[in-house]
Amino acid sequence: MHMKLKSILLVVVISALTAVLSVWGYSKWMQKQYAGTQESGKLPVNYAGFFDKNNAPAGPVDFTAAATSATPAVVHIKTRTKAKQVTNNLPNRGRNPLSDFFGDDDPFSDFFGGPRVQMIPEQRASGSGVLISEDGYIITNNHVVEGADEINVTLANKKSYKATVIGRDNSSDLAVIKIEGSKFPYLVYGNSDDLKLGQWVLAVGYPLNLDVTVTAGIVSAKARSININKSKNAVESFIQTDAAVNPGNSGGALINTNGELIGINSAIASPTGSYAGYSYAIPVNITKKIVNDIIKYGAVQRGFIGIQFANEAATDEQKKAAGIKDGEGIYVTGVPSDGAAKAAGIQKGDFITKINGVSVETGPQLQEQVTRFKPGDKVAVTYVRGGKEYTTNVTLKNIAGNTDIVKNEPTNILNKLGGDLATVDKAVAQKNNIAGGVVVKKINGGLLKGTRMEAGFIITRVNGQDVKTVDELADLLKSASGQIQLEGIYPGYEGTYGYPLNLSGAGEEENGDNQ
Template sequence: MKFRQVAATILISAATAFGSIFVYSKYFQPRQEGVFQNGSQTVPVNYANYMPGTAGNNNLTPPTDFSEAARIGTPGVVHIKTKINPKQLPSNIQKRRSLLEEFFGEQFEDEGSRRRYYSPGQMASGSGVLISDDGFIVTNNHVVDDADEISVTLSSNKTYTAKVIGTDPNTDLAVIKIESKGLPYLLYGNSDDVQVGQWVLAVGYPLNLETTVTAGIVSAKSRAIGINTRNRRSAIESFIQTDAAVNQGNSGGALINTAGELIGINAAIASPTGAYAGYSYAIPVNLVKKVVNDLMKFGNVQRAYLGIEYMNPNTMSEKELEAAGMSRDLAGIKVLNVPATGAAAAAGIKEGDIITKINGVKTSSIPELMEQISRYKPGDKVSVNYLRNNKEYTASAILKNLDGNTDIVKPSVLDYLGAEFSSLNTRYSKEMGIEGGVVVTTINSGLIKKQTNMKPGFVILKAGSAKTTNVDALKNALQGKDKVRLEGFYANDQYSNILYYDLDLSNSVDF
């Protein structure tokens, strides 16, 4: 009897222990993650960054020494100094004549009473990147904008005089050249391979210091901050955002990866004070390559257009989004209109379609779409993925230029004026009682800014003796001219005073 009681007690204890272990292991013990054997590595199967067979996972440990990248990068970055000479600006000449002129003629005009306007001389400093051993340098357009003299100092302290090869205010890029051979230069990287969180270095000459290297990580891609679009309707912004320290003078310098490859041109900072406050922005090198090649080959950028109209969800109110059938988290670009002469219309894309990819690259935001299209020239064929009624389609589109064809666009006299123009609309022309005119919508860098004190909003009625009823008429009136007088008025001038601006075109180029 005693034996039976002992045996029963043992059995009950064993069952209880087994049950306790089972319950604890199932409900209370921390669960162990599954693992996946990857060679000698043991990687959790739910590790988000584990992508078998892809590059970049061989060494997940970030570098702690950037000396090799700095050694490669610093010789190819140069110090650019510019000088703008003082200039006398012509004062506006009003058509309404003074009393002396009315009564006695122009010979009695009081010359001594005319005001003379001067723009003061300026000196500035920036950076640039050597891209060839024979002296071609890429920098920001705003670094060399309107400069009368440009000097370039290498890391070896040798100084050269540089000349401008071409500029593109739309991307804020410029190419300049010095006469030398056997120079160190940076190799192009691939900005498409750049990842958020990746280590990068900014190399330049901030605050007039000698070569300076700072390190940070990529904090965002395809960022638009509105710095280029403030003055140009066709500006392109798709910046690489980093937290590498960048200050005034870094503009035009290099953003490199840890292999010393050029992945961007530093262009701007986000700051309430004008000094570095946490973020800087670089133009991705894949866009830089296209712009540089066009400037060197054609003298201007051969810009391609898909031919769609769209709206940016981030700038729309909730009511506007609802009316357009859009949302802020839309993973694509909704097409609002398709001009009949554009590439998109020829490819079968329609209003309401949502463009998701260009040549297989996701375009979930407008900056991403702009960057992808801007890498191509008119006549290039691209594949376009789009959604229609929640079904995905792929179309082949042949990109066109702004004129709606695939011809090479040669530089015109209007390019050298450094402004954007639009034809005066018919309704306003009728209200003013004029045949037409050309509105100067923006003024950037060029002859108008250098030689006059013209402001945006000026309506050009004549160039010399030729009427300028539209943009094409203005272009034709300026072709082949050495000097010309622009006649017009400011649209916001309630008295509609007629003003004149004299331009000297002789030192630009042959058109």
């Protein structure tokens, strides 16, 4: 009996020892799988904490709650741009006796110095938008609504509304529109700073004129610039994802798995114009500041540090002179004498490494941080000079070099045109068979000076919308930005004439080198 008990105990001990050795051996084997070619068997430092209980690789993710929360607040936007008649801007200097026979398609009009008339057909387009308040404010892309004469919004419940433009911003490609009503569903803001590479995200929108569509992907890069925005002082610091985004998704929502808005889908990297692997969204931390400015002031309050910086990486010699490490900092190539940086002591040759304690290594990262502030705000700028690190407070300025609040007021816009404007006399309007318009009595300078327009021109339309008075012209210009089209007549001459006009042109610095 005693021998039998000893045998049983021996079997138990051997079994236990075998189990322990098996677990230990498996653990060592697993470490080698994750340790690559390292002979020590230790995990690389970048895997620190990876297998901790709280940081273990996540299991399957369920997107249903996030998708259910977001889809009612993402809308389908359809726009219509009326047909336009444009000419070559040449006044008639003589009448072709055959013009009555040929009409607007007169092939001999050039011989008589007359305008060549061309008709641009009606255009229709669609995109997406995101409701951000229960009273109907909607974020979308500027390129979705720019130049549109009519904007219609359809919710996921199939209810449709007419929308008006509150304001647009070319530099960020964002716009705010509004529908009338109450108790609309809307998305809550998340925090795009918290996004991490590899994190799951969902794109919600109306691609290819389909009903509301949800696609999933991961964050594949942050602070990405793809040079798609050609406006001056363009802001590009995109969230790059591999969630499928197609034409029609523009202006739609990028959300996290909590259903929070973390970006506005804006662009596709594709040789065909359709999804080919990558899509780009404007971070919500940039978006909400721009949207708040548009709603509050009618214009974006954009602050500038007042530096010029290199788009390409600094040379080894430049880094060595400043005592900077590889990959750190933005090389300052110039400091305008009237800028905010100059007043704060920043010099050419410095390397800016942080904005308010947040590390920045590229131009897009710098833009993303500075875009969150308005002129007059103080930001802490950390820079390296001669191997030493300094931090200074910079009071941001606007593009005009001061800290004034910029409001998109009609009087300011009309002054920007640089002409003496007046509502056309009723007798002149009747004689020229027009309902009204704005006569340009004199061109003093400003934006009008850059066109081929001559004094005496009567503006009758802006971007295809009729204009009868100076106030109506001001109202239309208030909600416009970027390039617009002015149309009208010269009294005594036949035909209509069109002049492209860039509202964002005067006095702005070139994009890419300045902040």
